[in-house]
Each structure stands twice: as C-alpha cells, then as structure tokens.
Amino acid sequence: MNIEINVRLYGAFKKHAPGDQTDFMLVLERGATLGDVLGKLSIPEDAHVALVNGRRIGNDVQFENGVTLVLFPPVSGG
Amino acid sequence: MGKLLFVDLTAGNVKEERLDSRVLKDFIGGRGLGIYYLNKFVDPKCDPLSPENLLVMATGPLTGTGAPTGARYMVMTKSPLTGAITCSNSGGVFPTELKRSGYDAIIFSGRSEKPVYLWIDQEKAELRTAVHLWGKDTRETTDILLTEINAKARVACIGPAGEQKVLFAAIMNDKHRAAGRSGVGAVMGSKNLKAVVVKGKGRIPLADPERFKAFNKEILDIFKQGIEKTPLGLTVNGTAGVVVATQNFGVLPTKNWQQGTFDGWEKIQGQELTRRFLVKNSACYGCPIGCGRKTEVDLPGFAGEGEGPEYETIYAMGSNCMVDNLAAITKANYICNEMGMDTITMGATIACAMELVDRGYLSEEEIGRSLKWGDAEALVELTRMTGNREGFGDLLAEGSYRLAERFGHPELAPVSKKQEFPGYEPRGAQAMGLAYATSPIGGSHMRGDPAYFELFGVPESMDPHQWEGKAKVTKAYQDLSAIIDSAGLCIFFAVRNLASKDLGVAPVGILEYLNAATGAGYTLDELKQAGERVINAERLFLVRAGFTAKDDSLPRRLTEEPSPTGPAKGMVCHLPEMLEEYYQVRGWTEDGVPGEEILYRLGLA
Numbered sequence: 001m002n003i004e005i006n007v008r009l010y011g012a013f014k015k016h017a018p019g020d021q022t023d024f025m026l027v028l029e030r031g032a033t034l035g036d037v038l039g040k041l042s043i044p045e046d047a048h049v050a051l052v053n054g055r056r057i058g059n060d061v062q063f064e065n066g067v068t069l070v071l072f073p074p075v076s077g078g
Numbered sequence: 079m080g081k082l083l084f085v086d087l088t089a090g091n092v093k094e095e096r097l098d099s100r101v102l103k104d105f106i107g108g109r110g111l112g113i114y115y116l117n118k119f120v121d122p123k124c125d126p127l128s129p130e131n132l133l134v135m136a137t138g139p140l141t142g143t144g145a146p147t148g149a150r151y152m153v154m155t156k157s158p159l160t161g162a163i164t165c166s167n168s169g170g171v172f173p174t175e176l177k178r179s180g181y182d183a184i185i186f187s188g189r190s191e192k193p194v195y196l197w198i199d200q201e202k203a204e205l206r207t208a209v210h211l212w213g214k215d216t217r218e219t220t221d222i223l224l225t226e227i228n229a230k231a232r233v234a235c236i237g238p239a240g241e242q243k244v245l246f247a248a249i250m251n252d253k254h255r256a257a258g259r260s261g262v263g264a265v266m267g268s269k270n271l272k273a274v275v276v277k278g279k280g281r282i283p284l285a286d287p288e289r290f291k292a293f294n295k296e297i298l299d300i301f302k303q304g305i306e307k308t309p310l311g312l313t314v315n316g317t318a319g320v321v322v323a324t325q326n327f328g329v330l331p332t333k334n335w336q337q338g339t340f341d342g343w344e345k346i347q348g349q350e351l352t353r354r355f356l357v358k359n360s361a362c363y364g365c366p367i368g369c370g371r372k373t374e375v376d377l378p379g380f381a382g383e384g385e386g387p388e389y390e391t392i393y394a395m396g397s398n399c400m401v402d403n404l405a406a407i408t409k410a411n412y413i414c415n416e417m418g419m420d421t422i423t424m425g426a427t428i429a430c431a432m433e434l435v436d437r438g439y440l441s442e443e444e445i446g447r448s449l450k451w452g453d454a455e456a457l458v459e460l461t462r463m464t465g466n467r468e469g470f471g472d473l474l475a476e477g478s479y480r481l482a483e484r485f486g487h488p489e490l491a492p493v494s495k496k497q498e499f500p501g502y503e504p505r506g507a508q509a510m511g512l513a514y515a516t517s518p519i520g521g522s523h524m525r526g527d528p529a530y531f532e533l534f535g536v537p538e539s540m541d542p543h544q545w546e547g548k549a550k551v552t553k554a555y556q557d558l559s560a561i562i563d564s565a566g567l568c569i570f571f572a573v574r575n576l577a578s579k580d581l582g583v584a585p586v587g588i589l590e591y592l593n594a595a596t597g598a599g600y601t602l603d604e605l606k607q608a609g610e611r612v613i614n615a616e617r618l619f620l621v622r623a624g625f626t627a628k629d630d631s632l633p634r635r636l637t638e639e640p641s642p643t644g645p646a647k648g649m650v651c652h653l654p655e656m657l658e659e660y661y662q663v664r665g666w667t668e669d670g671v672p673g674e675e676i677l678y679r680l681g682l683a
Contacts, residue, residue: 047308054645076310
C-alpha cells in the first residue's frame with residue numbers, strides 16, 4: 001500500500017524537483033523513510049535540513065500519509 | 079606584549095601604557111579587556127552620555143593574525159539604550175589596522191569641548207579638529223578623512239545619528255561595517271569624538287609562527303574540503319539565507335512579534351537578494367567565508383548602492399513590519415549605514431509604532447504621515463527622519479521601549495533590558511528566549527547564539543520546542559561566545575570550526591590559535607574559565623548598576639500569548655523554568671547575583 005506526502009523544496013534544492021513544480025506530491029511505499037526520499041531526489045544525506053511541522057527529522061524517520069516535508073540546504077549565521 | 083592608548087578627551091591628551099600580561103591572560107583581550115577596564119574605571123550608575131562614561135575599543139589577540147575571521151574588534155561602554163554594559167562587535171579591516179598601529183585597545187574618557195578625531199599613525203597618536211566633519215554622514219566623513227590624511231588609512235566614525243545621540247547610533251568602520259548595537263555611536267557623539275583613523279605597519283608578531291602556520295593550514299584544509307562538498311550558505315546568500323530556515327521553523331518574527339511566519343517571506347529571502355541586487359560578496363580581513371553583500375538597487379524611490387542587508391535587517395525591517403519589498407529594506411539599510419544607526423532597533427521600533435497605530439494608541443496625525451503594516455515608503459522615510467531626529471523621528475530615535483511607554487503600552491516593545499531582539503522567535507526556539515533574557519547587553523543573539531543548536535544543527539541539533547536542559551547548553555554557548563569575542567574572532571567561523579563537535583562546545587581550536595599566537599600557555603580549563611570570568615565580570619557590572627533578576631525578562635507576549643501561526647502554534651516561551659536552571663548552572667543566586675563560590679573560583683571576589 002502506498003502513501004502520499006507533500007514535498008517543498010527551497011533554495012538550491014529547487015533544482016532537484018522531479019518536474020516543473022518545487023512544491024509537489026510524492027507517492028511512496030508505506031514505511032518509506034527520509035533517506036529514501038533524499039535518494040529519489042538526489043539530495044545529499046548529510047547536508048540538508050529536513051522539517052516536518054517545523055521539526056527536524058532524521059534520515060530513518062518513516063512518513064505518515066499526508067505530511068508536508070520541507071527540504072533546504074544547510075544555513076547558518078544571522 | 080600589547081599596548082593600550084588612553085585618550086583623555088577633556089584634557090585633549092593621549093598617553094600609552096603596557097598591558098599587564100596577567101590581566102591579558104585572565105581576560106584574553108577584546109570583550110574581556112573591555113569589561114576589565116569598565117569595572118575598574120566606570121561608575122556603573124553613571125549617566126551613559128556623561129563624560130564619566132568610558133568608550134573602549136579593543137581588538138583581540140587573534141585580530142589581524144591571519145587566523146580565519148580574526149578580523150574583529152569590540153566597542154564596550156555603558157549603553158544609553160539599556161543602562162547596562164554593552165559590547166558591540168565589528169569586522170572589516172579597521173580592527174586589523176588598529177592592531178597594526180601598535181595598540182591593542184583604546185580607552186576614551188571625558189568629553190572634548192569641540193568635535194575632534196583621533197589619528198594614529200604607527201604608534202603616534204594625536205587629536206585633531208573635526209569641526210569640518212560634524213554633520214556629515216559616515217561615507218562622506220570617511221572619504222574626507224582618507225583624502226586629507228592618508229588614502230591607506232582605515233576609518234571608524236559616527237554619522238549624524240551618533241552626533242544627535244540617537245539611542246541606537248552605531249559606529250561604522252570601513253564605511254559599511256557596524257559596531258551596531260546599544261548606542262555605542264551615541265556615547266561617541268556625547269564625547270564629541272567624530273572618528274578614529276588608523277594607519278599601521280608590518281605584520282602582527284606571533285609567539286610561535288611555525289606552530290601557528292601549521293595549525294592554520296590544518297584548519298583551512300578541513301574548511302576547504304567541507305565547502306567543496308557543500309557550498310556554505312553564508313557564502314552563497316549571506317546571512318539573508320537564514321530566512322528560509324526561520325520561516326519554516328516558524329520563528330521568523332512578524333508583525334511586531336505577534337507571529338512567527340510571514341506570507342511574503344519568499345520575496346525577502348537570501349536567494350532573492352542574490353538574484354536581484356547582489357553585485358559581489360565582500361569579506362572582512364582574513365575571512366574565508368565572505369558573507370558581506372555589496373549590493374545595488376536601481377528602482378525609483380529606493381535607488382542606491384552599499385552593503386547589506388543582513389538577515390537581522392531583513393527580519394526587523396521586513397517581516398516584522400510586514401514589508402515584503404526587498405528594495406525598500408535594502409534602501410533603509412543604506413540609510414542606517416550612512417546615518418550610523420543599528421538596523422535591528424530601527425526596524426523593530428518602526429514595527430512597534432505600526433502596532434501602536436494599528437491598535438489606536440498612536441495617531442497618524444502625531445506621526446505626520448500614514449503608517450500601516452507593510453508600508454515600504456514609510457519604512458524608508460521614517461528611517462531617514464530618525465537619523466536626523468526630524469519630526470516623529472525624534473521619538474523613534476529613543477528606541478521601541480521608550481516609544482511604547484510614552485504611548486502607554488511598554489509591553490508592546492520587543493525588548494529585554496530595553497534592547498530590541500534579533501530575528502528568532504523564542505516561542506518556537508525556546509533557548510533563544512533564555513539567551514535574550516540573560517544577555518548582559520539586553521536583546522541580542524551574539525552573546526551566545528542558541529540558533530546554532532536549535533535551528534542550524536551546529537554542531538548538533540536540539541529540539542527547538544524543548545526547554546528542559548537548555549540552560550546548560552545555553553551557558554556553554556555563551557561562554558564560548560565570550561571567548562570568541564575576546565579573542566577577536568567571528569562567531570560564524572569559530573562555532574562551526576574551532577569548537578568541539580558536541581553541545582559542550584569546548585574552545586579546542588581557539589586554544590591552539592591563542593597559544594601559538596600569544597605564548598600564554600592556556601590549558602583548556604583555563605581558557606573555558608576565562609570565558610566564564612568575562613560573563614561574570616559583566617554580570618557584576620549589571621548588579622552594581624542596579625539590575626536584578628526581574629530584568630532578565632521577556633515581554634509577556636512571548637511568555638503568555640500562545641503563538642498563533644506555523645509550527646510553534648499554541649506555544650509560549652518557558653522562560654521561568656529555564657531561568658531557574660540557568661542561575662543554578664551559572665552558580666548565581668536565585669536573584670541572579672554571582673555567588674561567592676563562583677566569584678572566588680574566577681578570582682573576581
């Protein structure tokens with residue numbers, strides 16, 4: 001059985017979008033992890049910020065159906 | 079061994095003194111040296127704008143040495159905005175040139191009868207008339223001084239805002255770099271000191287050049303390998319690149335701190351700045367990052383060129399005022415640089431005025447123009463008026479707290495100790511609230527920046543919504559920042575590359591640099607203790623100035639009103655819980671006063 005999540009790519013990660021849209025739905029197998037999504041989108045596993053509901057998630061976290069995943073490159077400063 | 083220059087502006091003379099090696103080891107330099115002399119010579123209860131106050135400009139032992147980002151100096155004084163200590167930090171090239179001129183620090187006392195500037199030419203220092211410069215902005219002042227003295231000299235100066243004692247006036251160096259916060263420029267203006275011009279010579283001597291060079295290569299090689307794999311966000315989009323993070327964590331202060339998300343954020347983010355206005359990056363002396371932005375705007379009403387905006391400016395003048403016009407934000411930034419003003423307090427004060435109008439506490443007649451949320455033209459116009467204390471700008475020049483208090487609602491000012499916050503909302507980033515409340519200079523992120531562990535994941539991440547256990551980590555970052563600021567380094571490089579890769583952030587890399595540069599022979603424990611000593615010495619100044627635990631506070635909006643939007647929706651900042659734990663880990667009493675044991679251990683008893 002599959003699930004569907006909303007993915008939003010920002011900054012330099014926009015170029016990793018599979019189509020024209022940087023805010024898109026992605027169909028995954030149930031039990032798919034952040035690591036799987038990063039692999040699908042060719043985003044480095046150790047150099048990204050991944051947020052669900054404003055909280056960081058680890059690469060082994062499995063997605064719930066319907067969540068929104070935000071991905072952007074590491075930033076710092078201020 | 080370094081030297082100190084005392085400048086008595088009342089008498090109009092200068093004299094130099096050798097720095098005590100024991101004091102240097104105990105307080106490191108920079109920020110540490112500043113608080114040492116303020117505690118020694120300044121009555122904490124003095125009027126900050128009176129001749130009794132001192133203005134200290136101090137480099138650190140790594141300033142100008144070639145250590146990466148070793149480009150900083152500290153301006154320390156009693157602040158007219160807060161009444162507390164302040165330490166305002168700046169980079170560029172001026173600090174390196176000051177150190178090359180033969181002086182590690184300058185202490186200004188008294189008040190000159192007429193406007194003067196200080197000219198230091200390779201250890202020869204003299205005061206000269208600045209009557210012809212009074213009233214001129216910081217760019218013009220710099221150009222005139224470079225033409226009439228020496229084109230290769232470096233200038234730090236105030237603009238009209240400092241002369242007119244705008245309470246958040248900055249000291250600008252190299253035209254575009256600012257010791258921005260807490261009104262250090264107003265103190266300089268109160269002393270009738272328009273500028274400091276320095277010309278140095280040669281290299282800065284190192285105790286063990288071979289050891290220094292070898293370690294420098296090691297650190298830079300690691301840094302270069304890292305950026306080959308992943309370009310540094312700071313280099314690509316400057317600090318403005320942080321907007322995407324704060325928005326998506328729900329901590330981008332918006333509408334005078336009413337909420338932590340801004341619908342127009344994509345128009346004011348770093349990528350847009352790069353795409354639309356960036357001319358090229360600029361870097362401070364010895365910096366491999368280059369986060370500075372040389373920009374140009376060619377749009378009617380907002381045309382200009384200069385540097386900026388930084389993330390903090392974008393939050394304060396952008397989302398916080400609901401302004402999504404990046405050209406207007408950039409223009410207002412240029413005006414702040416030219417007039418010599420802090421962009422954070424300027425933007426936050428205008429946003430506060432917008433809320434006062436919105437709620438009917440302040441009328442547009444009193445302002446003399448309309449002032450609605452998102453009004454880009456008002457942002458630029460009011461910034462200009464503030465620099466000249468013109469019309470309503472005279473009230474804005476007092477900062478948000480005094481403005482909101484005047485109209486009966488001080489709770490609407492986004493301040494701690496009367497200084498406006500930088501751009502991280504503590505309801506969604508709990509430790510930021512603790513850092514703001516306990517910073518010795520009031521609302522600030524640069525005296526220990528929890529954004530590193532709550533948002534950026536450097537070196538590790540802690541859940542930004544959690545408050546348990548945050549006090550201990552915040553203390554570690556504050557102690558580290560005291561060492562960074564005292565050594566003459568920049569937080570942007572040092573936290574990531576010169577501290578241990580755990581939440582204890584031990585200053586392991588700074589230790590090696592300091593020992594190679596100075597021969598002081600610090601152990602890691604001694605250096606960590608020096609950081610704590612600086613923080614406690616600052617706290618003692620505050621205690622003597624009359625500050626108590628009740629001043630370690632946040633506006634009730636952040637501790638009582640649940641955040642209405644975004645990932646932090648429904649949350650408040652749990653300051654009281656964190657504060658109790660914080661005083662314990664600091665060894666302070668429940669009244670926030672350093673206890674006997676810690677003072678004895680640090681040699682401050």
